[in-house]
Amino acid sequence: MKPTVHDIARLAGVSLATVDRVLNGRPGVRGVTREKVERAIGSLGYVRDLAAANLAKGRTYRFTFILPCNDNSFMIGLKREVEAAMERSSVERTRIDIATVPAFDADALVRKLEHFLIEGPDGVAFVAIDEPRVRSAAERLVEAGIAVVTLVSDLSASSRQHYAGIDNIAAGRTAANLMGRFLSKVDGRVGVLAGSMMVRDHRERLEGFLSVLSEDFPQVAILPVMEARDDAAVTEALVREALRRHVGLNGIYSLGAGNRGLIRALREVPPGKRPVVIAHELTASTRQALLDGTIDAVLNQDAGHEVRSAIRVLKAKADGLPVLAAQERIRIDIFLKDNLP
Amino acid sequence: MKPTVHDIARLAGVSLATVDRVLNGRPGVRGVTREKVERAIGSLGYVRDLAAANLAKGRTYRFTFILPCNDNSFMIGLKREVEAAMERSSVERTRIDIATVPAFDADALVRKLEHFLIEGPDGVAFVAIDEPRVRSAAERLVEAGIAVVTLVSDLSASSRQHYAGIDNIAAGRTAANLMGRFLSKVDGRVGVLAGSMMVRDHRERLEGFLSVLSEDFPQVAILPVMEARDDAAVTEALVREALRRHVGLNGIYSLGAGNRGLIRALREVPPGKRPVVIAHELTASTRQALLDGTIDAVLNQDAGHEVRSAIRVLKAKADGLPVLAAQERIRIDIFLKDNLP
DNA sequence: CTGAAAGCGCTTACAG
DNA sequence: CTGAAAGCGCTTACAG
Numbered sequence: 001m002k003p004t005v006h007d008i009a010r011l012a013g014v015s016l017a018t019v020d021r022v023l024n025g026r027p028g029v030r031g032v033t034r035e036k037v038e039r040a041i042g043s044l045g046y047v048r049d050l051a052a053a054n055l056a057k058g059r060t061y062r063f064t065f066i067l068p069c070n071d072n073s074f075m076i077g078l079k080r081e082v083e084a085a086m087e088r089s090s091v092e093r094t095r096i097d098i099a100t101v102p103a104f105d106a107d108a109l110v111r112k113l114e115h116f117l118i119e120g121p122d123g124v125a126f127v128a129i130d131e132p133r134v135r136s137a138a139e140r141l142v143e144a145g146i147a148v149v150t151l152v153s154d155l156s157a158s159s160r161q162h163y164a165g166i167d168n169i170a171a172g173r174t175a176a177n178l179m180g181r182f183l184s185k186v187d188g189r190v191g192v193l194a195g196s197m198m199v200r201d202h203r204e205r206l207e208g209f210l211s212v213l214s215e216d217f218p219q220v221a222i223l224p225v226m227e228a229r230d231d232a233a234v235t236e237a238l239v240r241e242a243l244r245r246h247v248g249l250n251g252i253y254s255l256g257a258g259n260r261g262l263i264r265a266l267r268e269v270p271p272g273k274r275p276v277v278i279a280h281e282l283t284a285s286t287r288q289a290l291l292d293g294t295i296d297a298v299l300n301q302d303a304g305h306e307v308r309s310a311i312r313v314l315k316a317k318a319d320g321l322p323v324l325a326a327q328e329r330i331r332i333d334i335f336l337k338d339n340l341p
Numbered sequence: 342m343k344p345t346v347h348d349i350a351r352l353a354g355v356s357l358a359t360v361d362r363v364l365n366g367r368p369g370v371r372g373v374t375r376e377k378v379e380r381a382i383g384s385l386g387y388v389r390d391l392a393a394a395n396l397a398k399g400r401t402y403r404f405t406f407i408l409p410c411n412d413n414s415f416m417i418g419l420k421r422e423v424e425a426a427m428e429r430s431s432v433e434r435t436r437i438d439i440a441t442v443p444a445f446d447a448d449a450l451v452r453k454l455e456h457f458l459i460e461g462p463d464g465v466a467f468v469a470i471d472e473p474r475v476r477s478a479a480e481r482l483v484e485a486g487i488a489v490v491t492l493v494s495d496l497s498a499s500s501r502q503h504y505a506g507i508d509n510i511a512a513g514r515t516a517a518n519l520m521g522r523f524l525s526k527v528d529g530r531v532g533v534l535a536g537s538m539m540v541r542d543h544r545e546r547l548e549g550f551l552s553v554l555s556e557d558f559p560q561v562a563i564l565p566v567m568e569a570r571d572d573a574a575v576t577e578a579l580v581r582e583a584l585r586r587h588v589g590l591n592g593i594y595s596l597g598a599g600n601r602g603l604i605r606a607l608r609e610v611p612p613g614k615r616p617v618v619i620a621h622e623l624t625a626s627t628r629q630a631l632l633d634g635t636i637d638a639v640l641n642q643d644a645g646h647e648v649r650s651a652i653r654v655l656k657a658k659a660d661g662l663p664v665l666a667a668q669e670r671i672r673i674d675i676f677l678k679d680n681l682p
Numbered sequence: 683c684t685g686a687a688a689g690c691g692c693t694t695a696c697a698g
Numbered sequence: 699c700t701g702a703a704a705g706c707g708c709t710t711a712c713a714g
Contacts, residue, residue, distance in 0.1 A: 002431070004707055015685040020709060028683060047432060051392040052707035055690050090343070091388060173679035181523050181637075212679055296522075304667050326645050329682060334675040338514035338553055341670060345691055356701040361693060369699060393691035396706050 003044040012040040023048060050319060054093055061094045063314050064119075065151070065307075066112050066126035068103035072230055072257040073283035074303065075103075078127075078152065081307040094315070097121070104198065106131045113137035116146070123147035123314030125164070128155040130200040135159040147317035149310045152301070153201045161317055164310040166301045166332050168201045172208025172255065174332060175278045178297050179209075179251050180217035182276045188250030189221045191242050191275075195230035195256025205255040205280075223249070228258050235261030243269060254279040263289045282335055290337045300333040344385040353381040364389065391660060395434055402435045404655050405460075406492070406648075407453050407467035409444035413571055413598040414624035415644065416444075419468075419493065422648040435656070438462070445539065447472045454478035457487070464488035464655030466505070469496040471541040476500040488658035490651045493642070494542045502658055505651040507642045507673050509542045513549025513596065515673060516619045519638050520550075520592050521558035523617045529591030530562045532583050532616075536571035536597025546596040546621070564590070569599055576602030584610060595620040604630045623676055631678045641674040 008019045014037060021029050022037040029037075040046075053059075065082045068075060079098065086096045099116075101108040106129045116124050117140055124141060128134060128150040138159045141148050147161055154163040179190060192209065194202050206225065213220055223246060228235040235258040243249055243265065252275050254262050259279050263286075266274055271293065279286055282300040289295040309328045316323045335341075349360045355378060362370050363378040370378075381387075394400075406423045409416060420439065427437045440457075442449040447470045457465050458481055465482060469475060469491040479500045482489050488502055495504045520531060533550065535543050547566065554561055564587060569576040576599040584590055584606065593616050595603050600620050604627075607615060612634065620627055623641040630636040650669045657664045676682075 002707095005709095006707080016708080017685055017710080018683090021684090024709085030683060033683080049396075049707055050432075051434075052396050052690090053709070055390075055393050055396065055692090056707075056709040058690060058709095091391075093392075167680075170680045174677055177677045177679045184525075208679075308668060327649060331672070331674060331682070332680050333672060334680075336515055336518045338518045338549075339508075339511045339673050339675075341672070343691095346693095347691080357692080358694080358701055359699085362700090365693085371699060374699080390691055393706090394693070396708090397691075397693040399693095399706060 003046045007044055008037065008040045008046055011044065012036045059093060061315055061318055062121040063094065063123045063125065063311060064097045064099055064116055064121045066099045066101060066124065068127055069100040070103040074257055074281045078303040081304045085307055085311055106134055109134055110137045113141060117141055117144055121146065122318040125149040125151045125310040125314060127152050130155050147314045149313050151306060151310055153199055162313045162323065164306045164313065164330060166330050168204035169208040171299050171332050172205035173212045174334065175253050175299060176209045176212035179253060179276060179278055180213060180220060182296055183220065183250055187219050189223060189246055189248050190251040190253065191223045191249055192225045193235060193239065193252060193254040193256065193262060194225050194227050195258065196227060202256055209253055230257040232258045232261035236265045239265035249275050251276040257281065260285050263294055266294050287340060290335060290340065298335045300335055301330060302333060306330055344387045348385055349378060349381045349387055352385065353377045400434060402656055402659055403462040404435065404464045404466065404652060405438045405440055405457055405462045407440045407442060407465065409468055410441040411444040415598055415622045419644040422645045426648055426652055447475055450475055451478045454482060458482055458485055462487065463659040464490065466490040466492045466651040466655060468493050471496050488655045490654050492647060492651055494540055503654045503664065505647045505654065505671060507671050509545035510549040512640050512673050513546035514553045515675065516594050516640060517550045517553035520594060520617060520619055521554060521561060523637055524561065524591055528560050530564060530587055530589050531592040531594065532564045532590055533566045534576060534593060534595040534597065534603060535566055535568050536599065537568060543597055550594055571598040573599045573602035577606045580606035590616050592617040598622065601626050604635055607635050628681060631676060631681065639676045641676055642671060643674060647671055
């Protein structure tokens with residue numbers, strides 16, 4: 001039988017209340033008493049039953065997700081996953097709230113973070129904007145004992161406790177590897193389509209992509225990056241223009257959102273003449289484009305996994321428990337038309 | 342406040358014991374009484390607190406993993422993941438045991454399954470051999486109220502409750518897609534290396550591989566399948582022989598284990614002349630081969646995910662709870678040298 | 683600084 | 699067929 005608080009109390013010759021004080025590091029216990037109890041705990045190999053403790057405390061975990069009110073499919077899907085988690089949460093003594101902020105607005109994000117510093121949930125997960133004042137707001141939350149997890153886009157490591165998202169440099173490198181190999185003409189020209197170089201995930205994907213292309217496929221020429229602000233109409237115009245001007249455009253890497261515009265522009269090109277296309281995020285439109293051959297490969301991050309992982313990590317942090325790194329690593333999915341889920 | 346058994350008892354005008362009987366479908370309650378209680382449960386929107394119930398029952402879940410005593414890296418890794426889960430399990434009111442059986446031995450597997458039919462754990466996870474007597478043994482376990490999950494290699498759907506493993510047909514299709522695209526010579530010749538056509542996962546990978554190659558890359562010739570029984574020495578000999586005889590061998594798909602032998606044979610070929618190689622399972626040796634360019638892509642199933650998923654599903658089944666399909670889907674990882682974890 | 687008692691939400695003998 | 703009481707492992711006022 002696993003030892004319980006009763007066993008500790010008996011062995012140490014104290015009451016349950018005192019055992020509890022020591023176990024939870026609460027004040028008001030003499031040094032000698034504390035030591036007696038700690039010795040008993042050690043010799044019994046006691047591990048506390050968290051479920052019983054939470055039952056007694058009537059504890060419910062409160063976590064908040066701060067999401068940008070962006071209308072692209074990925075962010076919509078992310079929000080839906082958080083909502084699905086909210087529905088399941090009541091069963092698990094967890095309460096999840098969603099707060100939204102304008103996209104790409106660091107000030108608004110900082111204000112929200114400061115708001116939750118006051119409100120004091122057990123943990124906060126948010127899509128980061130990697131700026132100093134955001135970092136410092138995150139640090140203040142951590143100092144206040146609130147668990148902080150970045151979601152999808154990271155802050156520099158020091159200022160949060162965990163990042164639930166993919167390694168975007170590796171994603172860009174992977175895209176380059178596939179692009180280099182898929183290009184039948186070894187001396188191809190490749191265009192890169194980005195949302196904004198202001199966001200860290202886009203910057204990192206570009207960085208990874210460029211470094212592998214130049215290392216392993218030096219014969220491939222890279223055109224100037226097109227910044228389309230994740231907007232479908234802008235994307236469409238840019239791609240159409242690029243296809244027109246660069247007759248030998250053999251490849252396109254779309255590292256941001258706004259793929260609907262990309263796909264529309266590509267559909268105007270005769271099938272035999274289409275470039276190799278690698279894009280990010282599996283959505284209804286990229287899935288369809290994979291199936292009909294408009295897009296060759298899609299790199300994806302699973303929003304559901306990211307959300308569930310963020311919650312598991314927030315809970316572990318709230319309990320002071322270690323996280324299982326291998327379980328919480330968010331993987332880069334590579335989808336071809338043959339392994340679609 | 343969430344309603345509790347006390348609320349039900351008060352509203353229905355009965356005792357806690359009676360509420361409990363109804364809640365757990367135990368006999369010995371008059372129809373009228375039962376209905377009163379059920380009406381109260383419904384109108385209150387009661388959902389039971391599983392943690393509290395398990396605490397009161399002193400319940401601990403008992404799950405058994407039946408693993409083949411195979412010495413390939415993948416199976417060794419799988420076992421290690423189960424052992425890691427065993428160590429964590431005491432905290433979670435779960436007890437996990439490992440039983441081993443000789444590899445590829447259906448009789449031994451059936452005997453083990455029958456053994457656990459008697460012993461009666463809450464759930465059993467096992468690496469299946471897809472034969473009728475195995476299926477019927479699995480069915481008897483399910484009928485006895487024991488949760489049954491297949492791991493890594495499946496049984497036909499009817500006879501188990503869940504499969505924790507990848508879609509092997511999709512894996513083979515994905516390998517073919519990559520192979521077809523990576524082959525620079527469109528009229529290449531491709532060799533296939535399998536463990537044994539007796540196991541379902543190998544058969545399915547081959548099936549998927551062949552169908553995509555013939556659909557999408559009809560110009561690629563496929564040599565007769567080499568069965569190497571997942572043995573490194575046999576594999577090495579077969580590959581060396583194939584490379585010697587088929588001077589124009591441009592690609593190899595290794596769909597089983599025994600990749601160490603494959604890699605040894607490949608290393609004898611001058612780098613510029615090596616075929617495109619796609620293999621399964623990320624191990625120390627395939628990882629190294631990816632990095633030095635001996636292997637071009639590795640399809641992988643994450644043994645840790647499979648084990649954790651199997652446990653979550655066994656627990657859900659034991660509690661009569663639904664499983665989150667999206668969470669439990671085991672994905673096919675595609676590793677290139679640029680996205681290694 | 684320390685302890686006795688009640689309680690979290692559920693289940694389980696036991697008595698009737 | 700039904701209920702009162704004790705208990706699972708822990709925590710929390712409250713009293714001293």
